[in-house]
Amino acid sequence: MSCTVPTSSALRxxxxxxKSLQEEPVEGFRVKLLGEDNLFEWEVAIFGPPDTLYQGGYFKDIHFKYATTTT
Structure with missing residues (x-):
């Protein structure tokens, strides 16, 4: 049986x-929530590093599934 409610451990x-990414941002990335009430939907911008094929690139539309339910 699966539950459709996000687990408290996942939310935590x-x-x-x-919080860690807001307090100590990672160079080349920008992270924000799509909605303030949903920790499961983030917008992550990745900027191409210098001296690589991705230099000057801005990569925003990448999706990852995060386990939101228990089974």
């Missing part, structure tokens, strides 16, 4: 990760 893990 995402909240901690998001």
């Amino acid at each position: 893990a995402l909240a901690l990760e998001y």
Whole structure:
């Protein structure tokens, strides 16, 4: 049987990760929530690093599934 309600441990893990990224941003990335009430939908912008084929690139539309339910 699966539950469609996000687990509290998933919410807690995402909240901690998001807070960490806001306090100490990673060079070449920008992270924000799509909606303030949903920790499962983030917008992550990745900027192409210098001296690579991706230099000057801006990569925004990448989707990853995160486990939101228990089974």
